[in-house]
Amino acid sequence: MDLTLVLQGLLSGLLFGGVYSLMAVGLTLIFGVMRVVNFAHGDMMVWGMYLSYLLATRAGIDPYLSFVVCAAALFALGLLVQHGLVDRVIDAPHEMQILLMLGVALVLENLALVAFGPEPTRVRSPLGAATLWLGPVFVDIARLVTFVVAVLLTAALSLFLYRTDLGRTIRAAADNTYGALVVGIDVRRVYAVAFGVGAACVGAAGALVSSILPFQPPTGLSLSVTSFNIVIIGGMGSLLGALIGGLLVSVAESLGAVFLKPSLKELVSFSLLIVILLFRPAGLFGKRTS
Amino acid sequence: MSALLRLDGLEAGYGDLTAVSGVSLEVRRGEAVALIGANGAGKTTTLRAISGLLPVRAGRIEFEGARLDGLGPAQIVARGIAHVPEGRQLFPTMTVRDNLELGGRAADRRHRDDALELVFALFPRLHERERQLAGTLSGGEQQMCAIGRGLMARPRLLLLDEPSLGLAPVTVKLIFDTLQRVNGDGMTMMLVEQNVPRALQLSHRGYVLENGRIVLEGTRESLRASPHVKQAYLGL
Numbered sequence: 001m002d003l004t005l006v007l008q009g010l011l012s013g014l015l016f017g018g019v020y021s022l023m024a025v026g027l028t029l030i031f032g033v034m035r036v037v038n039f040a041h042g043d044m045m046v047w048g049m050y051l052s053y054l055l056a057t058r059a060g061i062d063p064y065l066s067f068v069v070c071a072a073a074l075f076a077l078g079l080l081v082q083h084g085l086v087d088r089v090i091d092a093p094h095e096m097q098i099l100l101m102l103g104v105a106l107v108l109e110n111l112a113l114v115a116f117g118p119e120p121t122r123v124r125s126p127l128g129a130a131t132l133w134l135g136p137v138f139v140d141i142a143r144l145v146t147f148v149v150a151v152l153l154t155a156a157l158s159l160f161l162y163r164t165d166l167g168r169t170i171r172a173a174a175d176n177t178y179g180a181l182v183v184g185i186d187v188r189r190v191y192a193v194a195f196g197v198g199a200a201c202v203g204a205a206g207a208l209v210s211s212i213l214p215f216q217p218p219t220g221l222s223l224s225v226t227s228f229n230i231v232i233i234g235g236m237g238s239l240l241g242a243l244i245g246g247l248l249v250s251v252a253e254s255l256g257a258v259f260l261k262p263s264l265k266e267l268v269s270f271s272l273l274i275v276i277l278l279f280r281p282a283g284l285f286g287k288r289t290s
Numbered sequence: 291m292s293a294l295l296r297l298d299g300l301e302a303g304y305g306d307l308t309a310v311s312g313v314s315l316e317v318r319r320g321e322a323v324a325l326i327g328a329n330g331a332g333k334t335t336t337l338r339a340i341s342g343l344l345p346v347r348a349g350r351i352e353f354e355g356a357r358l359d360g361l362g363p364a365q366i367v368a369r370g371i372a373h374v375p376e377g378r379q380l381f382p383t384m385t386v387r388d389n390l391e392l393g394g395r396a397a398d399r400r401h402r403d404d405a406l407e408l409v410f411a412l413f414p415r416l417h418e419r420e421r422q423l424a425g426t427l428s429g430g431e432q433q434m435c436a437i438g439r440g441l442m443a444r445p446r447l448l449l450l451d452e453p454s455l456g457l458a459p460v461t462v463k464l465i466f467d468t469l470q471r472v473n474g475d476g477m478t479m480m481l482v483e484q485n486v487p488r489a490l491q492l493s494h495r496g497y498v499l500e501n502g503r504i505v506l507e508g509t510r511e512s513l514r515a516s517p518h519v520k521q522a523y524l525g526l
């Protein structure tokens with residue numbers, strides 16, 4: 001086995017992991033605050049990708065700029081889905097919420113199919129061709145920028161949650177919903193904001209990978225599955241867990257592609273999930289109870 | 291004196307169960323009023339209906355002359371009623387300071403800092419544990435934190451649901467002494483308690499709730515003298 005190849009796999013995996021972290025942070029935020037699993041998470045991300053595709057092809061805006069617009073658009077979509085749909089079943093049994101979110105996922109995927117067809121696409125960015133050699137390994141500039149932006153966005157989100165009044169009310173509602181009602185927090189509004197912010201994460205993540213990862217409407221399902229995997233590895237509801245878990249899964253997949261076959265990368269990340277759950281049933285940073 | 295809070299024929303419940311009905315009572319400015327009764331009598335239900343945490347099925351609730359029933363909990367907090375709920379309902383993985391400041395969100399920064407200073411003066415223990423997570427506090431400290439969180443809203447009426455529940459006698463004394471001081475400084479209170487001797491010590495007047503209905507009301511002295519209260523609640 002060639003050591004350079006391993007190093008290269010490690011580096012590429014780590015850099016791609018920023019996007020995984022960002023999408024998992026969005027999912028874990030939504031779950032942590034309202035105990036709803038967003039089964040449409042990956043499909044929302046695919047819409048972020050197509051949006052950046054449209055902005056690139058129609059308006060000539062590079063995805064590394066348009067991610068802001070995509071985040072804003074997905075924030076609005078998240079707000080709408082929460083306010084118009086999820087809110088109606090928030091107190092209903094879990095299977096109702098699961099059915100609803102699966103329905104939203106189907107609608108989003110098939111709308112993408114109607115609008116953009118089944119062919120895989122990717123967005124061209126001038127950054128896509130640039131590489132930088134670091135001794136024996138190269139750094140893909142697009143991946144590097146994606147990584148830096150994704151990590152900065154995750155940091156900004158945690159500043160928002162831990163340093164602002166609105167962020168604090170979101171954490172309070174996640175910690176004790178009844179307690180939040182008691183102190184007069186408008187919990188429905190908090191839910192809408194949390195769902196919007198969670199969706200904005202995949203809006204940005206989608207735009208940021210749209211020039212690296214070829215995508216088509218069914219990509220959403222595999223992105224959802226990867227997001228769940230990361231969130232469970234990191235611990236449901238834990239932001240730090242999502243961040244670390246995203247990097248871990250991405251590195252594992254990348255090394256799996258080096259050591260096994262690229263098509264077996266999921267095997268590696270699910271094996272990682274099983275091993276971690278054996279030793280830490282609540283995930284790396286999960287709380288054992290509740 | 292005019293009533294700050296007036297309940298008129300209040301009815302509330304859960305599903306098919308009517309937990310309280312025909313509850314009429316009033317709390318006047320500056321008073322401490324006790325609502326006493328056995329476990330399951332409907333005390334918590336009554337407080338939750340006042341705070342908008344449970345829908346009012348019939349009757350009306352007036353606060354400072356305006357109707358409250360039909361408003362949501364956020365609006366009712368904004369009108370000036372703070373609720374210190376049964377079981378405290380703190381934010382366990384957040385700091386004591388976060389918990390307190392969440393109680394005073396409506397106020398601007400300066401008012402919030404004043405209120406915080408006041409709460410720390412009442413409960414120095416909370417000041418010492420400011421940075422500690424609320425879930426790691428002792429039961430008594432959690433109760434102080436819950437009361438402090440209620441006071442942070444600078445309410446004109448403070449609702450207290452079983453502040454003595456599960457606490458050691460010395461802690462109960464400390465908490466009731468503090469509540470007495472707060473009431474003495476002009477805070478109107480409505481107190482739900484199963485610890486009837488303590489409740490009557492603090493309150494000017496009281497209501498006795500049995501099976502969701504008010505069966506007796508009166509001043510502290512008249513309640514203490516009532517044969518029914520003596521026998522059923524004071525164990526005399």
Ligand SMILES: Nc1ncnc2c1ncn2[C@@H]1O[C@H](COP(=O)(O)OP(=O)(O)O)[C@@H](O)[C@H]1O
Nearest residue numbers: 304307309327328329330331332333334335336
């Ligand atoms: N969440 C609930 N769901 C269904 N029934 C409830 C609920 N909470 C209380 N009850 C019932 O309502 C009645 C009054 O309860 P509650 O107001 O909690 O009494 P208290 O506070 O005086 O102990 C009781 O019969 C209780 O079993």
Ligand SMILES: [Mg+2]
Nearest residue numbers: 333334335376
């Ligand atoms: Mg009770």
